[in-house]
Amino acid sequence: MSGFARVVHAEWTKFRTVRGWTAGMLAAAAVIVVFGLFPGMRGTCDDSCSLPVGPEGGEVTDVFTFVHRPLAGDGSVTVRVASMTGQLPELTGTGQRPGTAPWAKAGLIVKDGTKQGSTYAAVMVTGAHGVRLQHDYVHDRAGKPGAVTASAPRWLRLTRAGDVVTALESTDGTAWTGVGTVRLDGLPATAEVGLFVTSPMYVEGHGTAGAAGAPSLATAGFDHLTTTGSWAPATWTTERVGGPADEDRPLGGPPPTAAGEEPGGDRAPAAGQETGAEQTGDGFTVSGSGDIAPAVAGAAGLGTTISQTLVGTFAGLVFVVVVGAMTMTGEYRRGLIRTSLAAVPHRGTALAAKATVLGAFTFAVGVVAAAVVVTVGPGIIRGNGVYVHPVSPATELRIVAGTGALLAVAALLALAFGVLLRRGTAAVTLAIVATVVPYLLAMTVLPVSAGAWLLRVTPAAAFAVQQATPQYAQVEGLYTPANGFFPLEPWAGFAVLLAWAGAGLAFAAYRFRRRDV
Numbered sequence: 001m002s003g004f005a006r007v008v009h010a011e012w013t014k015f016r017t018v019r020g021w022t023a024g025m026l027a028a029a030a031v032i033v034v035f036g037l038f039p040g041m042r043g044t045c046d047d048s049c050s051l052p053v054g055p056e057g058g059e060v061t062d063v064f065t066f067v068h069r070p071l072a073g074d075g076s077v078t079v080r081v082a083s084m085t086g087q088l089p090e091l092t093g094t095g096q097r098p099g100t101a102p103w104a105k106a107g108l109i110v111k112d113g114t115k116q117g118s119t120y121a122a123v124m125v126t127g128a129h130g131v132r133l134q135h136d137y138v139h140d141r142a143g144k145p146g147a148v149t150a151s152a153p154r155w156l157r158l159t160r161a162g163d164v165v166t167a168l169e170s171t172d173g174t175a176w177t178g179v180g181t182v183r184l185d186g187l188p189a190t191a192e193v194g195l196f197v198t199s200p201m202y203v204e205g206h207g208t209a210g211a212a213g214a215p216s217l218a219t220a221g222f223d224h225l226t227t228t229g230s231w232a233p234a235t236w237t238t239e240r241v242g243g244p245a246d247e248d249r250p251l252g253g254p255p256p257t258a259a260g261e262e263p264g265g266d267r268a269p270a271a272g273q274e275t276g277a278e279q280t281g282d283g284f285t286v287s288g289s290g291d292i293a294p295a296v297a298g299a300a301g302l303g304t305t306i307s308q309t310l311v312g313t314f315a316g317l318v319f320v321v322v323v324g325a326m327t328m329t330g331e332y333r334r335g336l337i338r339t340s341l342a343a344v345p346h347r348g349t350a351l352a353a354k355a356t357v358l359g360a361f362t363f364a365v366g367v368v369a370a371a372v373v374v375t376v377g378p379g380i381i382r383g384n385g386v387y388v389h390p391v392s393p394a395t396e397l398r399i400v401a402g403t404g405a406l407l408a409v410a411a412l413l414a415l416a417f418g419v420l421l422r423r424g425t426a427a428v429t430l431a432i433v434a435t436v437v438p439y440l441l442a443m444t445v446l447p448v449s450a451g452a453w454l455l456r457v458t459p460a461a462a463f464a465v466q467q468a469t470p471q472y473a474q475v476e477g478l479y480t481p482a483n484g485f486f487p488l489e490p491w492a493g494f495a496v497l498l499a500w501a502g503a504g505l506a507f508a509a510y511r512f513r514r515r516d517v
Contacts, residue, residue, distance in 0.1 A: 004349060004352070004353065007349055007353040008356050008357060010353070011353045011354050011356070012357045015327065015357050015358070015361065018330070020323075020326070020330075021323050021326065021327060024320075024322055024323040024326075025319070025323055025361060025365045027319045028316035028317070028318075028319035028320045028323075028365065028369070028407070029316065029365045029366070029368065029369035031315045032310065032312040032313055032315070032316040032366075032369040032370065032373060033369050033372055034312065035310075035311050035315060036309040036311070036312055036372075036373030036374075037309075037377055037380055038380075039308060039309065039311065039377070039380070039381055041304070041308070041381055041384055041386045042384050042385055042386070043385035043386035043387065044385050045303075045385050045387040046385065049387045051295050052115075052116035052117030053117050054117050054136060054138070054294075055117075055118075055119045055136045055137075055185075056136060056138060058137070058138065058294055058295075059294070059389060059390070060116075060137040060294055060295050061200075061242075061290065061291045061292065061293050061295045062116040062117055062118075062137075062241060062242055062290075062292055063116075063198065063240070063241060063289070063290025063292075064105075064196045064197065064240070064241050064242070064288050064290050064291070065196065065197050065198065065238065065239075065240050065241075065275050065276065065277060065286055065287060066109070066111075066114065066192070066194060066195075066196050066238065066239055066240070066241050067194045067195040067236050067237070067277045067284055067286055068109075068111075068114075068192045068193060068194030068195075068236065068238075068239075069192070069193065069194055069227075069231050069232070069233070069235075069236055069237065070190050070193075070231070070232060070233075071110070071190065071192075071193040071227075071229055071230070071231055072229075072230040072231075072232070073189060073190075073229060073230055074159075074160055074161050074162065075160060075193075075227065075228050075231065076157060076158065076159040076160070076227065076229065077157070077193055077225070077227045077228075078155065078156070078157040078173075078225070078226045078227075079108060079155070079156055079157075079195065079222045079223070079224060079225045079226075079283065080153050080154070080155045080156075080173060080222065080223050080224040080283075081106055081107065081125050081148050081154045081155075081156060081220055081221070081222060082150070082221040082222065082223050082283075083148060083149075083150060083153075083219075083220065083221035084100060084104070084106055084125060084127070084147070084148040084218065084219070084220045084221075085098070085100060085218070085219050086098070086099055086100035086101060086104055086127065086199055086216060086217055086218040086219065087216060087217040088100075088101065088202050088216050089202060089214035089215065089216065096217075100128075100199075100216075100218060101127050101199050101200060101202045101216040101218065101476070102126070102127045102128035102129060102476060103126055103127060103128075103199075103200050103291070103293075103474060103475070103476050104126060104127040104198070104199035104200070104216065104218035105122075105124040105126055105132075105196070105197070105218070105291075105292065106148075106195075106196070106197045106222075106286070106288075107123050107124030107125055107156050107195070108123050108124070108156050108157070108158040108167075108193070108195060108196070109121070109122035109124075109158070109194065109195075109196045109292075110158060110160055110184075110187070110191050110192070110193045111191060111193075112184075112187055112191060112192075113188075113191075113192055114192055114239065114241050116241065116242055119135075119136055119184045119185070119186060119187055120135060120136065120184070120292070121133070121134070121135035121136075121158070121165040121167070121182050121184055122134050122135070122158075122196065122292065123143075123156050123157075123158050123167035123168075123169065123179055124196075125147070125148045125156070125220075126147075127147065127199075128147065129142070129145075129474075130142060130144055130145035130146055130147075131143030131144050131145075131154065131156070131169045131179060132179075133167040133179045133180040133182070134292070134474065135165070135184065137293055137294050138294050138472065139182070140473065140474040141179065143167075143177075143179040143180075144169060144177070152171070153171075154169060154171065155169065155170040155171070155173045156168070156169055156170075157169075157170075157176065160187075160191070160193070160229075163183055163184050163185060163187045164181060164182070164183055164184075165181065165182050165183075165184060166178065166180075167179040167180055167181070167182075173224065194236065195220075195222055195225075195277075195284060195286055196286075196288065196292075197218050197219070197220050197286040197287060197288030198218065198288040198289065198290045198291055198292055199217050199218035199288060199289050199290070199291075200290070200291035200293070200475070200476060201214065201215060201216070201291070201476070202214055202216040202476070203477060203478060215289055216289065217275070217287060217288070217289045218287065218288055218289070219285065219286070220285070220286055220287075221280070221284075221285050222283040222284050222285070222286065223280070223281065223282055223283030224283065225282055225283050225284070236279075236284075238276065238277040240275055240276075240288070240290075242290055274287060275287050275288050291475075293472065293474060294470075294472050294475060295389070296469055296471070296472060296477050297389040297468070297469045297484070303386065303387035303388065303389050304381065304387070304389070304484070305388065305389050305391065305468035305469055305484055306374050306377065306378055306388065306396065306399065306468050307466045307467060307468045307469075307484040308377075308381065308388075309373045309377030309381065310370060310373055310374070310399070310403060310466050312373075313370075313403060313406070313407075313463070313466065314439050314440060314463075316366075316407065317406075317407060317410055317435055317436050318432060318436055320362055320366075320407050320410055320411045320414070321410055321411065321413075321414035321428065321431035321432055321435060321436070322414075323358075323362075323411065323414075324358060324362070324410070324411035324412065324413070324414030324415045324418070324431065325414040325417055325418040325424060325428045325431055326424055326428070327354060327358055328354070328415055328418035328419050328422075328427075329421070329422060329423060329424040329427050332422045332423075333424060347509075347512050347513045348509055348512075348513060351505075351508070351512055355412055355415060355505065358408075358411050358412065358415055359408045359409070359411065359412050362404075362407050362408040362411040363404040363405060363407070363408035364404070365404075365407070366404035366407035366408060367400055367401060367403070367404035369403075370399065370400040370403035370404060371400050374396055374399060374400055389469065391468050395468055398465065398490065399465065399466055399468060402462075402465025402466065402490060402491075403466060405462075405465065406462045406463065406465055406466075406494065406497065409462070409497050409498055409501045410435050410462070410497065410501075412501045412504075412505060413431060413434065413435065413459060413497070413500055413501040413504050414427065414428070414435075415505070415508075416501065416505045416507070416508040417430045417434075417504065417508075419508035419509075419511065419512050420504075420507065434459050434460075434500070435458075435460055435497075436460070437460075438454040438455065438458040438459075438460035439455070439460040439463055439481075441454060442454050442455050442460070442481045443481050443482050444482075448480050451480075451481055452481075452487040453487075455481060455486055456487050456488055456496070457496070458496075459497045459500045459501075460497075461486070461487075461488055461493040461494075461496035461497060462493050462494045462496065462497035462498075463486060463493065464486035464487075464488050464489065464492070464493025464494065465490045466484075467484055467485060467486050467490055468484065469484065469485075471485055
């Protein structure tokens with residue numbers, strides 16, 4: 001056994017024989033598991049709750065009004081969007097007010113049938129984000145900015161050549177600018193092509209802790225509709241994709257029934273928000289509500305994720321930093337530090353061995369606790385009637401390993417504070433203030449902007465490793481820590497904690513070598 005290995009073994013013997021230290025780590029694991037297995041969440045979702053899955057394997061929202069015809073082979077469709085208006089929920093009460101949601105969409109779409117989740121490409125105007133080319137739910141490309149008004153209509157064209165779809169835009173119908181080209185693998189020879197309108201959940205007060213989502217409606221006026229290629233039949237059909245029946249209806253029939261609320265899907269339009277289409281000369285007036293986008297858990301009350309099962313991590317972290325600090329301050333308090341340094345005169349080696357034992361044991365405890373919660377917790381939450389969005393095995397692995405790493409590195413930061421301060425109360429207080437308090441403030445009382453700042457610069461940034469669902473710029477949502485979203489990418493947030501711990505341990509090692517016991 002090498003010299004360092006012997007020191008590590010001695011530190012491990014010391015650690016496991018101090019009952020308070022091992023009991024503290026086991027208490028941390030128990031708290032995480034208890035919070036995860038008894039979350040207190042209740043809902044009304046049963047086994048029938050489900051979401052469509054897009055071409056890339058993720059859950060999606062696919063609800064919109066579709067005026068379409070089959071296009072066999074190659075061809076194109078051109079239209080002018082002459083107007084775009086909408087209805088938003090009242091700030092208070094249940095009524096509506098004029099206004100267009102920022103991500104309301106109206107334009108042209110080519111889609112593999114009308115089944116939710118099928119491959120598609122669409123060029124559109126939006127309420128506040130200009131012209132966009134989107135395909136297969138997660139991909140978004142910007143065209144020219146600017147909203148549609150009576151004095152500034154926008155022309156759109158969508159061209160299909162095999163499995164390649166090209167989108168163009170124009171301000172006058174003569175001079176055209178390319179928005180982009182996408183490839184839709186698996187697009188059948190005959191695809192459904194036409195006009196669409198949709199408007200997502202409107203998030204009032206986006207960026208504040210009290211924001212909430214409610215249905216919105218968009219209405220677009222289309223004219224100068226022309227096509228090239230082989231289209232049949234001659235009449236256009238309208239339907240609300242994602243509605244209760246998903247069945248075609250010739251124009252002139254009864255309006256489609258609004259879809260009921262789905263987990264992760266958009267709720268039914270409110271009273272007075274009728275969806276449908278009406279033919280007007282060489283075009284249509286189309287109203288729609290819903291969205292064509294990734295289903296973002298928690299963004300607007302749309303279910304939850306496995307991250308919710310790990311809500312007890314902050315409580316477990318309190319126990320971890322207490323033990324981390326006490327592994328050093330306890331030796332000072334009991335006078336054991338002289339004995340330890342007599343056995344290992346090289347202080348850097350002694351500190352490295354202590355950090356190795358503390359970090360490894362904490363990581364193991366954290367991984368086991370997180371694995372139990374992530375494996376068992378979602379089933380309990382579903383049993384309570386709350387929809388839990390599934391995640392990939394890679395995401396589960398990252399969350400479990402990341403939780404263990406978060407606890408381990410936080411323990412090392414607390415160890416550094418213990419070395420520097422040598423007083424248990426001071427070191428534990430500083431460790432809790434640095435790691436736990438910023439998280440709690442961001443989750444509860446602080447405005448979102450202030451909370452986001454704390455979760456960028458403090459060690460609590462590492463909680464980002466528990467985020468299960470990515471954020472999408474094209475989905476308006478409540479991207480707040482309380483809903484499981486953090487300002488930094490998972491490993492970027494962990495890097496912030498790692499930097500704090502690395503700097504703390506380096507300074508602690510420097511001070512430990514230079515001062516008297």
